[in-house]
Amino acid sequence: DTAVSQTPKYLVTQMGNDKSIKCEQNLGHDTMYWYKQDSKKFLKIMFSYNNKELIINETVPNRFSPKSPDKAHLNLHINSLELGDSAVYFCASTLRGGNEQFFGPGTRLTVL
Amino acid sequence: GDSVTQMEGPVTLSEEAFLTINCTYTATGYPSLFWYVQYPGEGLQLLLKATKADDKGSNKGFEATYRKETTSFHLEKGSVQVSDSAVYFCALSDKGGQNFVFGPGTRLSVLP
Numbered sequence: 001d002t003a004v005s006q007t008p009k010y011l012v013t014q015m016g017n018d019k020s021i022k023c024e025q026n027l028g029h030d031t032m033y034w035y036k037q038d039s040k041k042f043l044k045i046m047f048s049y050n051n052k053e054l055i056i057n058e059t060v061p062n063r064f065s066p067k068s069p070d071k072a073h074l075n076l077h078i079n080s081l082e083l084g085d086s087a088v089y090f091c092a093s094t095l096r097g098g099n100e101q102f103f104g105p106g107t108r109l110t111v112l
Numbered sequence: 113g114d115s116v117t118q119m120e121g122p123v124t125l126s127e128e129a130f131l132t133i134n135c136t137y138t139a140t141g142y143p144s145l146f147w148y149v150q151y152p153g154e155g156l157q158l159l160l161k162a163t164k165a166d167d168k169g170s171n172k173g174f175e176a177t178y179r180k181e182t183t184s185f186h187l188e189k190g191s192v193q194v195s196d197s198a199v200y201f202c203a204l205s206d207k208g209g210q211n212f213v214f215g216p217g218t219r220l221s222v223l224p
Contacts, residue, residue, distance in 0.1 A: 004155075033212070041150070041199050041217045048212075090155055094212070099205070100146055101212060103155035 003027050006091050006104040013081055014112055021076045021107045023091030031055075032074040033101065034066060035090040043090070049074050050096055081111045114139040116215035118202050124221045131189040133218050135176075135202035138183065143204040145169075145178055145185040150199045150217070159187075159200070192222045 004025045013019055025032065033056075034046040047066045048056035054066070063079045078085060091104040119134040137145065144163045148156040160169030165180035174189045185202060202215040 041219065043156075043201065043214045043217070045212070045214075092156075099144075100158045100161055101156075103148075103157070105155045 004091060004093055004102050004104040006089075006107050008107060009105065010108050010110075012110045012112065015081055015083060017081050018077070018079045019081060019109070020078070021089055021091075021109075023074050023076070023104055025072055025091075025093040025102070025104075027093060027102060029093035029095050029102070030071055031094050031096045032068065032071075033092040033094075034074065034076050035092065036060075037088045037090060037106070039087075047074075047076075078109075081109075083111050085109060086111045114143065114204060114206065114211055114213045116202050116204055116213050118200075118215035118218050120216075120218070121199075122219040122221055124223065125192055126223050127194055128191045129222075131187070131192045131196075131220070133187040133200055133202075133220070135185045135187065135215060136183055137185065137202075137204050137213075139204055139206065139213075141206060142180070143206050145176070146203040146205070147174070147176055147185070147187050148201040148203060148214075150201065152198070156201060192220070194222045194224050196220060197222045 031050045033048045049068045052068045065077045068074045088106045092101040094101045115138045146161045147159040149159045150156045160171040162169040162178035168177045176187045199217045201217045205212045
């Protein structure tokens with residue numbers, strides 16, 4: 001069984017479009033995250049949700065909007081896509097309390 | 113705020129060479145410390161962890177010891193293999209689990 005899954009795995013789109021990436025975890029975790037990894041492999045946290053409530057919102061453009069319909073899902077919607085949004089986006093989850101994070105396989109977003 | 117510093121890569125070694133990747137951290141309190149590994153085209157996987165001072169984490173021949181006095185968590189392996197080629201991330205989490213910080217990653221290439 002896949003612990004943290006993301007869809008789609010690849011996403012190629014034009015500038016200006018709106019797109020969504022979905023994330024689901026079946027580990028019973030209460031905290032979920034979105035990270036952006038650039039071409040140099042640097043990981044930057046974007047958002048963190050605990051029990052469907054936003055607890056970390058780093059400096060990201062407001063074109064990015066996370067949505068958590070329940071504890072097992074955290075989706076990322078991106079409006080008006082720009083070239084600089086091209087990256088790999090990772091979803092992760094954890095049980096709050098200092099435990100390790102479990103990562104999804106990533107979504108490679110390419111904006112043309 | 114909390115931070116993690118890693119040695120800059122890339123690191124290139126011959127098979128069976130000894131590996132050290134340095135990691136130091138800055139944190140208030142006593143965080144948990146982690147090493148994650150990212151193989152090409154995949155998400156991050158937990159490699160090992162340590163939750164208190166002097167703990168040693170180990171897995172797949174890799175080891176790291178939580179050194180409070182030097183605020184370090186260096187990763188070591190006695191004899192690397194080509195299959196160890198990956199990007200390695202040092203990370204910390206505060207005990208509340210609200211703050212999870214990754215280092216910039218170190219790319220390791222092992223040549224046959």
